[in-house]
Amino acid sequence: MIRGIRKKLSLFLIVSLMTASMIGCSSSTSEGDKEGKKNDMLVIATANDIGDLNAHGYSPMYGQNFLYEGLTTFEEGEVKPALAEKWDVSEDGKEYTFYLRKNVKFTDGSQLNAKVVKKNFDAFLKNKDAHSFLESVNLMESVEVVDDHTVKIKYKESYYPVLQELALSRPVRIMAEASFPDDGDTSEKIKEPIGTGMWKLKEHKAGEYAILERNEDYWGEKPKFKEVKMVVTPDGDTAVNALKAGEVNMIFDVESRLSPDAFNELKSSGFKTQVSQPLSTVSLIVNATDGATKDLKVRKALQHGVDKEVISEHVFYGLQEPADTLFDKNVPYCDINLAKYEYDLEEAGKMLDEAGWKLEEGKEYRSKDGKELELGFYYDGDNVIYKSLGEVLQSEYKKMGVKINLESQERQALIDKTKSGDFDITITETWGDPYDPHTLVASMKNEGYADYQAQKGLPMKKELDEKIGKVIVENDEKIRQDLYTDILTTLHDQAVYLPISKTTRLVACDKDLEGIKFNTLYYIPIEEVTRESK
Template identity: 35%
Template sequence: MSKLASLAVAALLACTVTPVAGRQLTYSWPTNVGLLNPHLYAPNQMFAQASVYEPLVRYRDDGTIEPWLATAWTISRDGRTYDFALRPGVTFSDGTPFDAAAVKANFDAILANRSRHAWLDLTRQIDRTEIVGPLAFRLVLKAAHDPTLRELSLPRPFRFVSPAAMGEGGTTAGGIRAPVGTGPWRLVETRLGVSDTFAANPTYWGAKPAFERLVVKVIPDPNTRAIALQTGEVDLVYGAAGQIPSEAFLRLRDQTPAFSAAVSRPLATRVLALNSARFPTDDRAVRLAINRAVDKDTLVRTVLDGIEPRADFLFAPTIPDADAGLTPHGFDRAAAERLLDEAGWVRGRDGVRAKAGRPLGLELDFVGTNAQQKAIAEVIQADLARVGITVRLVGEEESAILSRQKDGRFGLIFGETWGPPYDPASFVSAMRAPSHADYQAQAGLPDKPAIDAAITAALAATDPDERRRLCAKVLTALHEAAVYLPISHAVAIEVHRPTITGVGFGATLNEIPFAAMRPAAGGAGR
């Protein structure tokens, strides 16, 4: 953990700071935060859901799980039954008590929409829930499920809204009446296309936020966001690299003491999924050649300005259970040429390879408004052209790209692993769901059923050595099949003005520790 992150966690857990009247922290995001239903997904923004709603247990950046709304828990010897002791004296921001009845009501609402959450294996493994006492809750699974606690810590769906705020048909069919959680912030105003305003929760059980208000301004364009930071319109830029252009980040980082800036440790992996069920990437030689033909070191240096480190595997070897001892495919243009030659892909006069009269061409799909994805796509297009592969770039709206990921209409398509605490267990679990690009990319592999069976066994393994062996089996099969082109390890960046202190990185990419941030001594309030 970095020194800044350590200070942030300490401030959140141990210090109570009295809000300074009139002080607000101003942040920005590309869209409004949504209705903030804790049990649903887009357009609800995860950082905002995590600011309002809390989990039973919380993931720490050292990979351990700590008590949160549950102060303690026990697990049965067969790994099926979890008994949670709930924190006393906690209320939702509307005054409703947080107790075992409220926890069960939320679990019931989530499980009523079980199919929507099928990507998360825990929702399929839950057999029943029980109220054991006023502050005692029991979760019973159908079978042992190793990532249970990590999945309970996620920003969604296992977080808690006041039962009084649930709709008549539950949180899915009936929606919610208002976003009422137990967290340090509560949403008080939304201005579509302009901003969302949160107020500090005066009844929060933990350390109170030092700011009275958190204003999240809607700024879709990264360049405009960088200008807003420079002019003082916002105090803070925080999130995945790309929140502002990398060159703007590097420039602001050098402007000390006007700005402070930092880069997190690697949190996820930026990848391209290669469709094994669609021509021409149904040919393993083509997938391997793509992996050997892309000069990732140059790409990282020129497009990502060196902010994100190169990735060689689906997960960084530092991720628990993800070090399978694999050898990187590595950049080797001559080797890519040989692979294609030996597989019968012959260059024509125009330099484009073909086989049985079919040219070696494919589509690379990306979010059209994402300048970083577009720049990466252009580099890959040029690299693959050098070995005789033509690439047509297709930039579309994010919703269209998501549709392609779900139904397999892609040759190459951008994606990312989800970072801790999802990686690796929750991420590989979702590979078995047809609604994900990972499933579609693997659908043409002859050993796809064996891969899915190994994933299922790994999730149920109670012996750590057996779990690691099964994870290695899955990761080795995917690596040898070359259904992913890892590009770089995604990081979080932060740049803030000197008017605030206590800025550090959270344990995950999707939770921002606003409550740990404080006005700087002598800083002007807004």
């Protein structure tokens, strides 16, 4: 009996030791798993679905940046090598020879080579009209394969921003051979999104989310997180609530809509927040072609009637500084002396009087020939910040007898109205690096843009377009600077643009995330984002 008890005790001790050992191992593994899983997935709120991820199309830029790369990239204010490790430029500036990195793989395992680069360029050149806002595409003449890892691109004219525009998110990114439809035409659709970038598509439920996984064969430095999930949250309130509930880890104000008041609320609630340096300029476009704003005196009166300090404080909560010029002085060729339009209601009233718009006793708004001075402010109805801006403008302009009607529009409807010139005032934003000033200025000659429609009524529009045509192909730095000075001074003096503020981007996220940075206006640079070790 004693022997039986001893046998049971021995068995009990063995089981106990084994259990303790297993518990110890389990505890150790859990800690290791916890450490290992801290960078498993980053969840980001985004207002827009990732789209079809066609490298040559116009789905949201953040997805194209995640999956695809170009020959060059633009970081920290300068062009840097990407899929091309170096390049040569001919003396006349019309030929660029690119030397591709070797041993770069697409995420399907196929190799990057000159043949597939040419196939990509040939594909978007077939659809050149869709990309005509890019002068480098308009001027591109041919793409030649020199050898397996060398490509030569020829241009009709020299164009100084070629390397910058080759860094753009679209349409000059490179897809794998397997992405192309059988007929090679990528203008409508592709078979599947396959790039050389840091991420590859793992799962996509249209209108809900997309999951991207890290490209373990990436040629450069890999992201810290293994996966990133982009959750579609159409409005800012939804995104903020999702962050508070722990359903997302980050709101990055590029494809999401993070209002300044929500940003400050999250900051006070203990979330980590960051503000970028100024990346572009928010301006009003005032139609100089039709209606009351065709009169220069009216346009100048509008310039003097805006208190930008009030807008900075009450619309942007101090997160965006007032702007006085279309492009900031730190933008190349834009450091020129332009007279500031001071806030001066008396001067504004005098100009409106001279234009024939009188404020009769007992009336709220000015009139001329029996017609009230009323202007429509057209804006994207999904953008609560622009709605707030319109409300401030409405209040400010009422002081000088100008009636502002807020015209909320669906995005496509707004695009259609501005393309046709059917607006009084609308809102715009310069394009930032690597577009400014050349790409935006070049687009001013394009009838499909609000800029052209607003400017076409200017008496010097023909001469202005001629100067724009010259500046983008001019090789002489002094002549180029003189042309930019003339163009920007004319637009400023003609009061076509009413600069409002210097654009910043906002981020709110879990307090243990670090490595957040800002690059260009449309990029979500999360490759260095990681969780702090406890």
